Amino acid sequence: MTQTTVTLNNDVEMPLEGLGVFRVEDQAVAAQSVQAAIRAGYRLIDTAAIYQNEQGVGEGIKAACKETGLKREDLFITSKVWNADQGYASTLKAYQDSLDRLGLDYLDLYLIHWPVEGRYKETWRAMEHLYKEGKVRAIGVSNFQIHHLEDLLDGAEVVPVVNQVERHPRLTQQPLKDFSEAHGIRLEAWAPLMVGELLQDKTIGAIAEKYGKSAAQVILRWHIQGGVIAIPKSVNEDRIKENFAIFDFELTEADMAAINALNQDHRTGADPDNFDF
Ligand SMILES: NC(=O)C1=CN([C@@H]2O[C@H](COP(=O)(O)OP(=O)(O)OC[C@H]3O[C@@H](n4cnc5c(N)ncnc54)[C@H](OP(=O)(O)O)[C@@H]3O)[C@@H](O)[C@H]2O)C=CC1
Numbered sequence: 543m544t545q546t547t548v549t550l551n552n553d554v555e556m557p558l559e560g561l562g563v564f565r566v567e568d569q570a571v572a573a574q575s576v577q578a579a580i581r582a583g584y585r586l587i588d589t590a591a592i593y594q595n596e597q598g599v600g601e602g603i604k605a606a607c608k609e610t611g612l613k614r615e616d617l618f619i620t621s622k623v624w625n626a627d628q629g630y631a632s633t634l635k636a637y638q639d640s641l642d643r644l645g646l647d648y649l650d651l652y653l654i655h656w657p658v659e660g661r662y663k664e665t666w667r668a669m670e671h672l673y674k675e676g677k678v679r680a681i682g683v684s685n686f687q688i689h690h691l692e693d694l695l696d697g698a699e700v701v702p703v704v705n706q707v708e709r710h711p712r713l714t715q716q717p718l719k720d721f722s723e724a725h726g727i728r729l730e731a732w733a734p735l736m737v738g739e740l741l742q743d744k745t746i747g748a749i750a751e752k753y754g755k756s757a758a759q760v761i762l763r764w765h766i767q768g769g770v771i772a773i774p775k776s777v778n779e780d781r782i783k784e785n786f787a788i789f790d791f792e793l794t795e796a797d798m799a800a801i802n803a804l805n806q807d808h809r810t811g812a813d814p815d816n817f818d819f
């Protein structure tokens with residue numbers, strides 16, 4: 543059995559793979575997907591206030607715990623403060639609102655969703671307050687470029703545990719990964735499958751055939767084998783299970799390098815230096 547968790551810079555253990563639930567607006571579908579994932583072995587769930595499904599995610603967590611006998615402490619739940627809520631008091635309120643919708647009394651990880659200029663440092667102070675008060679187990683950021691991290695670290699009392707960014711074989715984020723790791727910040731990949739676009743790639747297909755695995759499994763294995771946390775989204779129980787069957791094989795260094803070589807610095811989502819939401 544290969545490694546399934548990583549130790550964050552505050553000694554909290556975080557699963558290397560989790561379920562993402564962006565664009566799952568139906569609360570019942572969110573609940574079913576979360577329950578299916580936990581049943582399949584996932585322990586990390588990634589949501590956000592803006593996804594408008596925290597209530598469904600909370601229902602899925604409750605149902606899964608009842609079904610499996612797992613306890614809340616066995617799971618690792620992430621949410622994020624949305625851009626419009628950035629600021630000190632508004633972040634504290636947004637955190638409590640997320641907890642209320644989820645029906646939880648703490649989160650394992652709370653993230654600043656996007657680096658809103660002029661607001662993220664004040665937001666970070668509120669996150670530090672939540673962390674120091676013991677209300678959240680770990681705090682981090684999302685969509686931060688190197689210059690955002692440099693600015694945040696200047697004056698920060700707590701170093702973010704993770705930076706969740708768009709990452710897949712067409713956007714390997716090597717400089718950001720190197721910078722983050724040098725500062726004890728773990729990279730976490732959103733759109734790890736490039737929202738499905740990479741599943742027909744010939745190089746990945748050829749590697750997948752060699753291992754008797756699917757293209758999605760090879761890509762997800764590439765992320766976690768490189769030390770990057772991945773949170774693929776699926777609402778389909780078979781694909782949820784498929785995406786988690788990645789801990790029983792290992793890519794060779796040559797295959798890791800062949801996937802790294804697919805990089806084109808190509809984004810599928812918004813640019814953190816130029817977003818307007
Ligand atoms: N911090 C941020 O700013 C952002 C964070 N995120 C987070 O990252 C998560 C993942 O990113 P996301 O944008 O959803 O993209 P993903 O790369 O995870 O791709 C999801 C898409 O791939 C399909 N899919 C999943 N598994 C398979 C499979 N095995 N075979 C074929 N198709 C598959 C899904 O369809 P189906 O559901 O039908 O299986 C869905 O259409 C989000 O859900 C969210 O939690 C996402 C965007 C931004």
Ligand SMILES: O=C(O)C(=O)[C@@H](O)[C@H](O)C(=O)CO
Pocket residue numbers: 564590592655811819
């Ligand atoms: O999915 C996320 O986590 C995002 O931040 C974005 O995709 C965002 O929610 C968006 O879609 C803004 O238009």
